[in-house]
Amino acid sequence: xxxxxxxxxxxxxxxxxxxxxxxxxxxxxxxxxxxxxxxxxxxxxxxxxxxxxxxxxxxxxxxxxxxxxxxxxxxxxxxxxxxxxxxxxxxxxxxxxxxxxxxxxxxxxxxxxxxxxxxxxxxxxxxxxxxxxxxxxxxxxxxxxxxxxxxxxxxxxxxxxxxxxxxxxxxxxxxxxxxxxxxxxxxxxxxxxxxxxxxxxxxxxxxxxxxxxxxxxxxxxx
Amino acid sequence: xxxxxxxxxxxxxxxxxxxxxxxxxxxxxxxxxxxxxxxxxxxxxxxxxxxxxxxxxxxxxxxxxxxxxxxxxxxxxxxxxxxxxxxxxxxxxxxxxxxxxxxxxxxxxxxxxxxxxxxxxxxxxxxxxxxxxxxxxxxxxxxxxxxxxxxxxxxxxxxxxxxxxxxxxxxxxxxxxxxxxxxxxxxxxxxxxxxxxxxxxxxxxxxxxxxxxxxxxxxxxxxxxxxxxxxxxxxxxxxxxxxxxxxxxx
Numbered sequence: 001x002x003x004x005x006x007x008x009x010x011x012x013x014x015x016x017x018x019x020x021x022x023x024x025x026x027x028x029x030x031x032x033x034x035x036x037x038x039x040x041x042x043x044x045x046x047x048x049x050x051x052x053x054x055x056x057x058x059x060x061x062x063x064x065x066x067x068x069x070x071x072x073x074x075x076x077x078x079x080x081x082x083x084x085x086x087x088x089x090x091x092x093x094x095x096x097x098x099x100x101x102x103x104x105x106x107x108x109x110x111x112x113x114x115x116x117x118x119x120x121x122x123x124x125x126x127x128x129x130x131x132x133x134x135x136x137x138x139x140x141x142x143x144x145x146x147x148x149x150x151x152x153x154x155x156x157x158x159x160x161x162x163x164x165x166x167x168x169x170x171x172x173x174x175x176x177x178x179x180x181x182x183x184x185x186x187x188x189x190x191x192x193x194x195x196x197x198x199x200x201x202x203x204x205x206x207x208x209x210x211x212x213x214x215x216x217x218x219x220x221x222x
Numbered sequence: 223x224x225x226x227x228x229x230x231x232x233x234x235x236x237x238x239x240x241x242x243x244x245x246x247x248x249x250x251x252x253x254x255x256x257x258x259x260x261x262x263x264x265x266x267x268x269x270x271x272x273x274x275x276x277x278x279x280x281x282x283x284x285x286x287x288x289x290x291x292x293x294x295x296x297x298x299x300x301x302x303x304x305x306x307x308x309x310x311x312x313x314x315x316x317x318x319x320x321x322x323x324x325x326x327x328x329x330x331x332x333x334x335x336x337x338x339x340x341x342x343x344x345x346x347x348x349x350x351x352x353x354x355x356x357x358x359x360x361x362x363x364x365x366x367x368x369x370x371x372x373x374x375x376x377x378x379x380x381x382x383x384x385x386x387x388x389x390x391x392x393x394x395x396x397x398x399x400x401x402x403x404x405x406x407x408x409x410x411x412x413x414x415x416x417x418x419x420x421x422x423x424x425x426x427x428x429x430x431x432x433x434x435x436x437x438x439x440x441x442x443x444x445x446x447x448x449x450x451x452x453x454x455x456x457x458x459x460x461x462x463x464x465x466x467x468x469x470x471x472x
Contacts, residue, residue: 164366167359172398175398
């Protein structure tokens with residue numbers, strides 16, 4: 001357990017001290033959300049209707065951008081091999097790294113969403129539901145993403161490949177995030193059901209994704 | 223007592239057997255598809271509601287079925303590679319993926335050509351269409367990952383991890399897109415609600431296209447085995463040249 005916490009602390013410290021990764025993801029999030037109204041036209045009614053979709057998709061893309069670095073730096077300096085041979089199971093090391101990714105990227109992106117929602121004329125009453133669904137859905141994004149990051153570790157053009165592999169896996173998260181917000185917007189009581197399924201997807205990803213990611217990493221170590 | 227899959231593990235034996243089987247399968251596919259097309263265009267009646275567009279169904283249904291069968295072959299082969307280290311599993315999976323992707327694309331295209339006159343649009347974001355589109359993306363991911371590494375054996379194993387993750391995620395995708403309203407009609411299967419004048423050509427067409435899939439798959443596997451042999455021979459040639467060169471230098 002102490003090794004797990006040490007690894008989590010190390011990755012979080014690295015994320016804070018480097019800073020650039022989070023700044024890039026947030027900047028990308030802002031730019032994509034700012035570009036879409038320019039492409040769609042400044043109709044406020046239209047924007048407020050499609051704001052949840054824009055915010056969710058931009059969040060997926062911004063999180064995707066930071067995924068390749070998940071194992072890359074450790075692969076370059078050799079610490080990934082130390083983790084693979086350490087007494088701590090590689091699956092748990094993957095959990096620690098994906099958890100650090102969620103805390104350092106997923107949570108800040110989710111918290112930035114309401115501000116960007118204001119630019120899209122999103123109904124203020126929807127803000128708590130927006131942040132809640134994003135906080136519930138982003139663990140799935142980090143953990144499913146760890147599979148893609150592990151699979152493309154040694155691939156040529158890894159950055160493009162990871163998008164092709166991981167985005168289809170994000171579809172259930174996207175669908176239930178949007179449907180929960182849809183119910184919240186209409187004031188119907190379907191919100192709880194969609195929200196709980198969103199949580200279930202996240203929990204299942206936390207449980208299953210590290211096994212696949214660790215298997216992919218082990219194949220590349222030997 | 224060896225099982226069939228164990229005996230086929232030897233590539234040479236597989237080549238012999240598949241060379242003997244392939245012409246029959248290919249000829250069967252040609253004959254059945256030709257006969258099915260004859261029945262479809264000259265014998266089967268137009269639908270009382272859909273008119274002649276119903277004939278797209280005779281291609282669309284077999285393609286959709288082979289799209290799913292293709293993914294099953296890829297997934298089972300990848301599982302065989304990862305768990306049993308079957309020597310031909312990687313060859314089989316690598317050969318099946320593009321064929322399955324082609325049939326998935328065929329199902330999507332024929333479906334959208336049928337959708338324009340019937341539904342009034344080429345595409346709707348309906349549950350069935352969307353999940354088949356995602357299946358197509360999964361195929362693309364498998365093909366891209368398989369070709370992204372120079373180390374073929376590593377690429378095969380990594381693709382196996384992705385294929386098995388895909389098996390786990392496909393039902394979730396299917397279930398999650400069911401939240402959209404469904405326009406695509408549910409499957410009738412080959413039940414008695416379809417008139418025999420249409421059911422028979424459909425059945426023959428389905429069997430014909432399945433044979434076509436098998437023939438293409440066998441041929442692609444043979445090509446892949448030959449490609450590997452050529453590669454191995456080239457490597458051996460390079461090594462011999464290097465030895466001769468270093469011997470000459472001394």
